[in-house]
Amino acid sequence: MTKPESAGHDCDVVISGASLAGSAAAILLARRGARVALLERRSDPEAYKVLCTHSITANAYPVLDELGLVPALEKAGAVRNEARWYTRWGWIEPRAAPAGPELPYAYNIRRSILEPLIRSRAAQTPGVDLLLGHHVTGLVREAGRTVGVRASTPEGEREIRACLVVGADGKDSAVAKFAGVPATQYENARFGYLAHFRNLPLRGGIGQTWFLDPDMAYAFPNDDGVTVLAVLPDKKRLPAFREDLEGSFFEFVRALPEAPPIDSAERITKIIGSVNYPLHRRKPTAPGVALIGDAALTGDPLWGVGCGWALHSAQWLAEAVASAATGRGDLDRSLVAYARTHRRRLSGHQRLAADFATARPFNPVERLVFSAAARDESVARHMHLFASRLIGPLRFLNPLALAKASAVNIRHRAAAAPPTHPSHTGS
Known part of the structure; x- marks a missing residue:
């Protein structure tokens, strides 16, 4: 039937x-x-x-809107989830185009x-x-x-x-x-732990994510001045975390580039997580x-x-x-x-995601796009759309996007190259 x-x-x-x-x-x-x-x-x-x-990625904003939850979330103190991402090539910092609309967002709560x-x-x-x-x-x-x-x-x-x-x-x-x-x-070759902190300032007051290849971390500001701070290391680090969870957690965060001042913040929850997810x-x-x-x-x-x-x-x-x-x-x-x-x-x-969860090194395409996004605002906006799950992998890695990233990196290498001097010959 x-x-x-x-x-x-x-x-x-x-x-x-x-x-x-x-x-x-x-x-x-x-x-x-x-x-x-x-x-x-x-x-x-x-x-x-x-x-x-x-955190609720921006792809779900229309669902929140259909449910009628957006006003209630903002009243409850939900934080619009802007973010910046650290890579070996520098920070990727998506910003709205000067004459364009604001970047899509949803909420951290x-x-x-x-x-x-x-x-x-x-x-x-x-x-x-x-x-x-x-x-x-x-x-x-x-x-x-x-x-x-x-x-x-x-x-x-x-x-x-x-x-x-x-x-x-x-x-x-x-x-x-x-x-x-x-x-x-x-299989996920990383494990994860997180805790909630109050009075943990973040640069720009927005979320931070660290791509440390293979380790990861993020700090997301939430409602009521609370920040969720998570570390996701390669499982090679697991023995140290098992021996001293709090010490390893704090040591990992302190070593992050532009690390948030964890020692001066108030931790308001236990450190919790999963070693096998x-x-x-x-x-x-x-x-x-x-x-x-x-x-x-x-x-x-x-x-x-x-x-x-x-x-x-x-x-x-x-x-x-x-x-x-x-x-x-x-x-x-x-x-x-x-x-x-x-x-x-x-x-x-x-x-x-399953491929990246193996904790393998960045592949050539990822190196191309991540490095270009750290150097060019339009590529950073393109990456923001993918991270927000508003576009899929095929559109994210389409030939035009890869060509744009290649052009950005070529210009960057040309600008960074030392000037050449013409040789002089004696008469």
């Missing part, structure tokens, strides 16, 4: 996970007429994900603010039933497709039937596991099932793309399946459309 009717179902869509992706999908689906049960295993409506870059905010908006949306303390323990299946979930609730076991089950339950997705959707993993991807659909956010794909934390992709995948799903989930179209065909969009928009980014 690919044109499910609402009769016999408790709702149109069940979503497992009321974090960013799940709450956004619930809002967008309900606004399109779907009845949504939004399940969250945690009972606390203020719960939030702790280990996060706390701590998940302790963002997650309860979007969950509360979902709960207030007509058509959404937020069910806290509901943990999915299995799927209801008929004729080879998923038609609902079984959940552990504060009142005991419960079955909730729906036309579509959405897994928005993170990289270790129970929905994906129960639906038999395997994950392809990619592989990238993974799953096929984002199965019969009667869709996966969004980290359940479908995780990026390398160093790029800070997880929040943006969570919101975007929620939007793509709502656009593709809302009509079919309410009995006004072919659900299987709609899921194919969602999977196609997800693959087209994210697979290229994921391939590049």
Whole structure:
């Protein structure tokens, strides 16, 4: 049955996970007429994900706008995520063109603010039933497709039937596991630790990222004067961090070019992180099932793309399946459309990220573009569009962009070359 009717179902869509992706999908689906049960295993409506870059890339700004969250985020103190990036060739500092529009942006904001905010908006949306303390323990299946979930609730076991089950339950997705959707993993040769600091000044008051080849670090200013500071070293450094986490963390930061004054700042959280964070991807659909956010794909934390992709995948799903989930179209065909969009928009980014996660040296194309971006504002703006995930790898590395980068570097070498003096011969 690919044109499910609402009769016999408790709702149109069940979503497992009321974090960013799940709450956004619930809002967008309900606004399109779907009845949504939004399940969250945690009972606390203020719960939030702790280990996060706390940054939303600019590609997700239209989703925030559609959700109506932009005024609330700015009122909550979210910081527009301008940034500069250190490379061996100098700093890449994207700036708006003199006569052009401002650079695209979204926001840095701590998940302790963002997650309860979007969950509360979902709960207030007509058509959404937020069910806290509901943990999915299995799927209801008929004729080879998923038609609902079984959940552990504060009142005991419960079955909730729906036309579509959405897994928005993170990289270790129970929905994906129960639906038999395997994950392809990619090794990450870096590990990461982060902490939150207050009164940590950053040059220009904007985000800083350090490409140290192979090590990485970033500092993102957030709401309420708090800065998230993260280090992502090559795993060759792991023994030292295991022996003395705090000492190694501080030593790593002090050694950064134009290092933020970490010793004079107030650390307000523990140093937390992960020594093993592989990238993974799953096929984002199965019969009667869709996966969004980290359940479908995780990026390398160093790029800070997880929040943006969570919101975007929620939007793509709502656009593709809302009509079919309410009995006004072919659900299987709609899921194919969602999977196609997800693959087209994210697979290229994921391939590049998985390759870079091996901690290999910069390849020749990366050296060309990064060096040119440190020397030319137009190349820096082009790189900003890619870092913000507003353009994909093919456009980022298109022949015209590479030709421009080559020309910049040729001019740079010519300007740096010592002058030649004509030889003089005696008569």
